[in-house]
Amino acid sequence: MQQASIITDEMKEQLGVEGTPTILEVEKGHIRMMAEALDDPNPLWQDEEYAKKTRYGGIIAPPALLCNARAGTGRGVQMKSPFLRALAGGDELEYYLPVRPGDVITSVSKITEYNEREGRRGKMLFTIIETTYKNQRGEVVATSRSASISY
Amino acid sequence: MKKQLYYEDVEVGSEVIPLAKIATTEMLVKWAGATGDFNPLHYEDAFAASQGVGSPIVHGALKRAWLGHLMTDWIGEQGVLNRLSCQYRGMDYPRKMKDMATPEEGETWWCKGTVTKKYVEDDQHIVECDIWVENGKGEKTTPGTATVILPSREAKS
Amino acid sequence: MAITDELKALIGTTTEPVIMEVERGAIRRYADAIDDPNPLFRDVEHAQSSRYGEMICPPGFFGWPVKSGGVMELLASLAPALARAGCPRILDGGVDFEFYLPIRAGDILTSSGKIADIRAREGRTGTMIFTTLETTFINQNGDLVAKSRATIISL
Numbered sequence: 226m227q228q229a230s231i232i233t234d235e236m237k238e239q240l241g242v243e244g245t246p247t248i249l250e251v252e253k254g255h256i257r258m259m260a261e262a263l264d265d266p267n268p269l270w271q272d273e274e275y276a277k278k279t280r281y282g283g284i285i286a287p288p289a290l291l292c293n294a295r296a297g298t299g300r301g302v303q304m305k306s307p308f309l310r311a312l313a314g315g316d317e318l319e320y321y322l323p324v325r326p327g328d329v330i331t332s333v334s335k336i337t338e339y340n341e342r343e344g345r346r347g348k349m350l351f352t353i354i355e356t357t358y359k360n361q362r363g364e365v366v367a368t369s370r371s372a373s374i375s376y
Numbered sequence: 377m378k379k380q381l382y383y384e385d386v387e388v389g390s391e392v393i394p395l396a397k398i399a400t401t402e403m404l405v406k407w408a409g410a411t412g413d414f415n416p417l418h419y420e421d422a423f424a425a426s427q428g429v430g431s432p433i434v435h436g437a438l439k440r441a442w443l444g445h446l447m448t449d450w451i452g453e454q455g456v457l458n459r460l461s462c463q464y465r466g467m468d469y470p471r472k473m474k475d476m477a478t479p480e481e482g483e484t485w486w487c488k489g490t491v492t493k494k495y496v497e498d499d500q501h502i503v504e505c506d507i508w509v510e511n512g513k514g515e516k517t518t519p520g521t522a523t524v525i526l527p528s529r530e531a532k533s
Numbered sequence: 534m535a536i537t538d539e540l541k542a543l544i545g546t547t548t549e550p551v552i553m554e555v556e557r558g559a560i561r562r563y564a565d566a567i568d569d570p571n572p573l574f575r576d577v578e579h580a581q582s583s584r585y586g587e588m589i590c591p592p593g594f595f596g597w598p599v600k601s602g603g604v605m606e607l608l609a610s611l612a613p614a615l616a617r618a619g620c621p622r623i624l625d626g627g628v629d630f631e632f633y634l635p636i637r638a639g640d641i642l643t644s645s646g647k648i649a650d651i652r653a654r655e656g657r658t659g660t661m662i663f664t665t666l667e668t669t670f671i672n673q674n675g676d677l678v679a680k681s682r683a684t685i686i687s688l
Contacts, residue, residue, distance in 0.1 A: 252556040254597040255410070262406035262438075264397070265445045269453065279453050287448065288457055289441035293411035310427045312417075313436035315463035315520075320456075346428065372463075376428075409562075 231307050231350055232339045239303050244334045247297025251328040255295075256286050263289060286324040291358050292316055292369040297332030299354045299371065304336070306350050306375040314351060314372030322366040329361040337370075349376045380452040383494065383501035383526040392489030392505060395446045399434045399470040400479040407438045429467055436464035439509050439518040446487040446507060447522050454527040458502075462520025468511055483512020489522065501528045536653045536662060537618045543611060548646040551603035553670070555596035557638040563594045580638075590636040593628070595644065595670055595679070604646045604666060608685075611648070611664065615687040620662045626684035634678040641673045649682075662687040 253273075260270040268275040269285055276284045292298050324330065338353035351372055358367045404418050413435060416423040424432045440462050447457050471482035489507035496502070503526055509518035557577065564574035572579040573589055580588040590596065612623060636642065650665040664685040670678050 250558055252558045254554060254556045254559045257597065257599075258406070259410040259441075262403060262410045263441050263445055264403070265448075267445075267448060269448075281453075287441075288444035288460060289437075292440075293413060293437055295410075295412035312427075312429075313464050315461070316437065316440050317459075317461035319459050 231341050231348060233305070236305050236339060239305070239336050240339075241335055241337065242302070244301030244303075246331045246333045247300045249296050249330045249332070251286055251290070251324055251326050251330060253284060253326045256284065256290065256326065259287060259289055263287070281323055281325075284326055286326075288318070288320060290324060291320075291330070291332075291367050292318055292356070292371065296330065296358065297334065298356050298369060299334050299373070300332075302334050302336055302354065304352060304354075304373070306352070308348075308350060308375040311373055311375040314374040316372075317370040318367060319369075320367045322360070322364055324360070324366050328366075330358050330366065331360075332356050332358045344376065346376050349374055378449075378452060380454050381450060381526060383503065383528040384530070386491050386494060386503055386526070388491050388494065390491040392446060392450045392491075392507065395442070395449060395487040397442050397485045397487060397509070398479060398482075399438070399468060399485060400473055401432070401470050402473050402476075402479075404432070404434065404438070404470050407435055407441075411435075411437065413437065431469060434468040434470055436518070439464065439468065440520070442485070442487050442509060443507050443518070443520055443522070446489060447505075447524060450489075451524050451526060456525040457522065458525055459523035460520065461522070462507070462518050464518055466511065466515060466517030468509075468517050485512065486510050492521075500525050502526075536651055537614070539614045540618055540651045540662070543614060543648055544651050546607065546610075546648045548603045548607050550643045550645045552599045553596040553642040553644055554599055555590060555636055555638055555640045555642065557588050559597055560588050560590055560594065560638055564591055567591065585635050585637060587637040587639060589638070592632060593630060595636065595642055596640070598644075603644055604668060604683075607646055607648060607666065611685075615662060615664075618662060618687075620660065620687035622688045624686045624688070626663065626686040628684070629682040631680045632678070633680075634672070634676055636670075636672070636678050640678075642670045642678065644668055644670050656688075658688065660688075 256270050270287050273284055334354050334356040337355045340351040342349050351374055354371050356369045360366050408414055417427055418432050418435055421431055443462055471479040474480050487509050489505040491503055491505050493504040503524050505522045507520050507522050508516040510516050560574050574591050646668040649667045652663050654661050666683045668681045672678050
């Protein structure tokens with residue numbers, strides 16, 4: 226006897242719906258904070274004199290700058306779940322262009338998939354969110370695909 | 377200055393230079409500030425316990441960022457990171473801080489990788505890797521993959 | 534009450550000047566952290582049409598140092614000396630700020646710190662050591678924008 230699906234019609238209506246955009250102004254101080262949090266001393270993220278002499282011509286953001294709350298990942302969309310608890314399941318990112326201080330990144334997310342599964346803790350809901358990050362010239366600098374597990 | 381890695385320097389099976397990481401409660405605080413992720417799962421004991429993970433855990437995204445650090449260090453300035461993907465399978469627990477500068481004794485995590493494929497496509501020298509974070513017991517808590525474009529010694533600069 | 538010779542020798546120590554960059558995002562995050570909805574600290578358009586012409590720093594925020602150093606480094610050399618003097622616990626005793634000019638997003642400040650004084654006092658629970666740190670902040674035009682006088686209490 227099959228249990229009723231936990232994926233409601235209301236949730237299905239959200240599939241593919243683009244959320245409100247998030248704007249991130251890329252700043253040197255923020256990049257530095259991220260590099261410090263990661264303990265990543267790569268001079269590309271912090272040393273302007275050094276970075277000027279590289280192919281990038283100046284400081285760039287580490288890959289970690291995108292795909293998080295401040296970068297707008299998963300924001301602006303209606304995430305619904307019958308469960309109260311949630312964990313991050315995994316992320317997939319594609320990077321196309323460097324991101325520099327002074328860039329303005331607009332990110333737009335949408336829910337693209339739901340999967341229900343039986344786990345050790347009982348029923349679980351996997352929600353997949355895809356986000357596109359564009360700079361001020363409208364160029365796609367990166368995309369991400371993140372899984373959120375609620376249980 | 378570190379030597380630049382070239383496409384010709386790696387083969388299927390080559391190892392990515394391992395990177396050690398020590399997750400501490402202090403690092404998690406810095407990460408929360410830098411990313412705006414203030415989920416109490418990563419700093420409140422009672423909340424983390426209520427979520428069934430025991431005690432505050434390392435952010436999945438932080439481990440992903442460690443893997444990003446692993447790759448950007450290995451590929452050098454001439455290399456480009458094209459794709460990074462990983463899953464947060466196992467929970468990792470940060471060491472607590474004894475004082476502002478010193479973490480308590482505990483495990484060290486290692487970010488590692490191996491080359492799985494290399495090929496040239498559209499004039500780009502592409503290398504694919506399996507990458508992962510392993511905990512102090514050698515368990516792969518965060519498996520993933522990465523795709524990079526490396527410079528080639530044969531290409532005209 | 535006398536302080537140790539080691540501590541006496543630290544009076545007058547100055548820091549290497551530290552460059553602080555003031556960025557809008559940092560101002561916004563600070564305002565967020567203290568839950569201050571003042572649009573001067575959050576809304577560029579509002580701030581640009583105000584008397585300030587740009588977003589300004591909430592009082593006590595001076596942007597981010599480009600490289601670590603300054604007061605934190607001073608404290609790092611002070612802490613072991615305080616511990617050796619028998620007062621290893623370090624508490625923030627409070628700060629006195631003087632603000633002379635607004636600090637705007639885009640400003641670049643140079644901050645210089647100095648250990649102005651160290652003295653011991655007898656308290657109910659024993660000897661306490663009071664350290665005074667003075668810091669000046671000068672902007673890119675050479676104008677003095679602020680001064681701070683911080684008291685550190687060690688027990």
